[in-house]
Amino acid sequence: MRSLLGASGAAALVLLSGVLLSGPVAFAADGADQDFTIKDPRITESSGIAASHAHPGVYWTHNDQDAPLIYGIDSRTGETVATLTMKGVGTPRDMEAISVGPDGDIYVGDIGDNKDGTWDHVWIYRFPEPKQLKSQTVTAKQYDVKYADGPRNAEALMVHPKTGRVYIASKNENTGGLYAGPERLSTSGTNVFRRVGDVPWVTDGAFSPDGDRLLLRGYFSAKEYAWKDGRLDGDGTSVGAPFQGQAESATYTKDGSALMFGSEGANSGVVRVDRPEADRPPEKAPGSSPAKEGSKEGSKDSGTTAEERGNFTVGVIVLGIATAIVIGGKRLLRRGR
Numbered sequence: 001m002r003s004l005l006g007a008s009g010a011a012a013l014v015l016l017s018g019v020l021l022s023g024p025v026a027f028a029a030d031g032a033d034q035d036f037t038i039k040d041p042r043i044t045e046s047s048g049i050a051a052s053h054a055h056p057g058v059y060w061t062h063n064d065q066d067a068p069l070i071y072g073i074d075s076r077t078g079e080t081v082a083t084l085t086m087k088g089v090g091t092p093r094d095m096e097a098i099s100v101g102p103d104g105d106i107y108v109g110d111i112g113d114n115k116d117g118t119w120d121h122v123w124i125y126r127f128p129e130p131k132q133l134k135s136q137t138v139t140a141k142q143y144d145v146k147y148a149d150g151p152r153n154a155e156a157l158m159v160h161p162k163t164g165r166v167y168i169a170s171k172n173e174n175t176g177g178l179y180a181g182p183e184r185l186s187t188s189g190t191n192v193f194r195r196v197g198d199v200p201w202v203t204d205g206a207f208s209p210d211g212d213r214l215l216l217r218g219y220f221s222a223k224e225y226a227w228k229d230g231r232l233d234g235d236g237t238s239v240g241a242p243f244q245g246q247a248e249s250a251t252y253t254k255d256g257s258a259l260m261f262g263s264e265g266a267n268s269g270v271v272r273v274d275r276p277e278a279d280r281p282p283e284k285a286p287g288s289s290p291a292k293e294g295s296k297e298g299s300k301d302s303g304t305t306a307e308e309r310g311n312f313t314v315g316v317i318v319l320g321i322a323t324a325i326v327i328g329g330k331r332l333l334r335r336g337r
Contacts (some may be wrong), residue, residue, distance in 0.1 A: 032057030032078045040080040049249040083135040097157035109157030114149040156205035209256040217250040
């Protein structure tokens with residue numbers, strides 16, 4: 001294919017495949033909360049991701065490693081804008097997940113167990129999200145965690161945005177388990193997590209900002225579940241998770257309008273996937289007062305939102321590229337005969 005199409009054709013094909021795999025394309029005025037690449041060479045195993053509550057467009061992540069470091073990434077540039085060093089905790093063993101709670105605290109799950117559930121306890125770390133984006137040392141609390149039905153390997157930790165209760169999804173068995181922690185975590189004694197449901201084998205998860213949905217992703221797929229009265233409600237709905245080399249992380253944008261999917265590896269990408277249009281708030285009925293400039297509601301133009309117009313434009317470009325590749329390839333083949 002490369003010999004027929006040449007360098008420009010191959011580049012176009014890469015662009016085409018990237019657009020098709022990433023799903024609908026959305027645009028933000030300041031470029032935040034869109035696809036981005038983590039550029040920090042220290043981050044080679046991004047195992048969890050969470051949208052900052054205090055700093056719009058910033059995402060917190062960490063390596064799957066034995067160092068107590070948390071990184072703040074600006075989604076506009078992919079650059080690290082803060083490196084946080086946790087003190088007051090032991091040496092992490094297998095940090096796998098991160099979440100921001102309703103209290104504004106960052107929760108880090110040192111909950112992985114690559115020996116398939118042989119550690120008798122795991123840890124959760126917690127510290128207030130910094131008000132200033134700069135490299136600094138933060139004092140964290142450390143919670144000892146055990147499961148009521150024995151050790152588990154897990155990679156997903158989720159903090160409910162309304163109740164503040166912490167949940168962990170395990171991946172020991174073909175059907176993982178969803179575990180609920182106590183109403184409030186305690187630094188004295190052990191926090192026992194109890195199984196409250198069955199879930200697929202997952203690598204990360206997150207609650208929607210309104211607390212009504214739970215996102216769980218695995219290596220090849222992701223689902224959104226309705227959440228009601230502290231339980232999963234229904235079998236969930238598949239969402240268009242992108243194909244990534246080692247699909248390790250997932251979260252919601254701060255406003256809940258889209259999902260962000262990340263992976264491990266140097267210069268790893270984070271891909272935005274808009275939530276289904278049917279699940280978004282309804283637009284104003286005809287004759288109602290127009291939305292104010294800068295509001296979350298899309299502007300209208302003959303019944304089409306700005307996002308839809310943007311997606312249509314991208315679709316036209318993609319079709320043009322695909323057509324050019326096919327026509328160019330046919331001409332080269334004819335010349336070679």
